[in-house]
Amino acid sequence: MPRWEQGSEERLTAAALQLFREQGFENTSVVEIARRARVTNRTFFRYFCDKREVLFAHADDLRAALVEGVGRASGVADPVRMVVGVLAQHDWEGLAPRRALRERQAVIAANPELLERDLIKQHAMALEFADVLARRGVDGDLAGVAARVGVQVFLTAYLRWLDAEEGSEDLVAICDELLSALRATVLAG
Amino acid sequence: MPRWEQGSEERLTAAALQLFREQGFENTSVVEIARRARVTNRTFFRYFCDKREVLFAHADDLRAALVEGVGRASGVADPVRMVVGVLAQHDWEGLAPRRALRERQAVIAANPELLERDLIKQHAMALEFADVLARRGVDGDLAGVAARVGVQVFLTAYLRWLDAEEGSEDLVAICDELLSALRATVLAG
Numbered sequence: 001m002p003r004w005e006q007g008s009e010e011r012l013t014a015a016a017l018q019l020f021r022e023q024g025f026e027n028t029s030v031v032e033i034a035r036r037a038r039v040t041n042r043t044f045f046r047y048f049c050d051k052r053e054v055l056f057a058h059a060d061d062l063r064a065a066l067v068e069g070v071g072r073a074s075g076v077a078d079p080v081r082m083v084v085g086v087l088a089q090h091d092w093e094g095l096a097p098r099r100a101l102r103e104r105q106a107v108i109a110a111n112p113e114l115l116e117r118d119l120i121k122q123h124a125m126a127l128e129f130a131d132v133l134a135r136r137g138v139d140g141d142l143a144g145v146a147a148r149v150g151v152q153v154f155l156t157a158y159l160r161w162l163d164a165e166e167g168s169e170d171l172v173a174i175c176d177e178l179l180s181a182l183r184a185t186v187l188a189g
Numbered sequence: 190m191p192r193w194e195q196g197s198e199e200r201l202t203a204a205a206l207q208l209f210r211e212q213g214f215e216n217t218s219v220v221e222i223a224r225r226a227r228v229t230n231r232t233f234f235r236y237f238c239d240k241r242e243v244l245f246a247h248a249d250d251l252r253a254a255l256v257e258g259v260g261r262a263s264g265v266a267d268p269v270r271m272v273v274g275v276l277a278q279h280d281w282e283g284l285a286p287r288r289a290l291r292e293r294q295a296v297i298a299a300n301p302e303l304l305e306r307d308l309i310k311q312h313a314m315a316l317e318f319a320d321v322l323a324r325r326g327v328d329g330d331l332a333g334v335a336a337r338v339g340v341q342v343f344l345t346a347y348l349r350w351l352d353a354e355e356g357s358e359d360l361v362a363i364c365d366e367l368l369s370a371l372r373a374t375v376l377a378g
Contacts, residue, residue, distance in 0.1 A: 119308040148341035
């Protein structure tokens, strides 16, 4: 990639998030995003196939990495905790600053079409986790429920973590707290 | 409703499910559904606004009833079990025979657009459950995670129940079994 293009993807992502928040996802065009990022339309299409892709870039790589994590993490005898651990220990702030992740989530939550896409990706990920757990010897039904429950525990923690100030609240600690709450007051009967 | 129309909604639903399974949801038209059900197109539109609606008819009433159930069920101190119980005790076979529910689920699973719609409805239901649990005094984070986890435990049980023979497997019993497995081998650490 030529030197003068460095940072284009980050600038495009930041510009898109700004515009989506300011005027809504539906009302924002690729032309506006490229203009705000000070790149050509052609540069936009070098990184993304459409404006929705800005929000879901690298999602397949991310999912593959997480599925691989579930495939090799220890502690498969407690599969909920293991799934939650793999998700919580991922370097989310390596993807983007927490502020950008928070803006992304707000844009998705405000648009039913994007929310559906996000939910179907979470669903597909839970199904893949369940397959991996089953291959690792977890009983079929338990594999399914552990994968689904683990993903939901993580998502609850992730949303709280997104809402917190940069540098405060540790995702692993929030997950541990939620798992303890589940164990103590829930499922105790 | 005139006497000669009795059973039209059921016939339309059965015809639609048959056609969706035979030739795919995308390839089926309202005209074909009405013809297979031996009613006029006008009769179709008296019951459903489009072919997708056949699969999600009465979904809002169902959700309202379940949310109300979570609002008044006892056992709020163990909110996961309570949510699972409200869902499991619902009279699902009062909606349609298990065979029809199974066909409906297969059509949804085979079509990404329908799956997204189904997932967004589950998501909205979990959020409503969380609000109700919080109003009933469950701590905010725990309310969120209990609602999400409860819905996922139920869905795992529901899919197993759908796959079983008519009359075999009790949904409440499957849910109890999954909750016991979660308690015993998961979250035990």
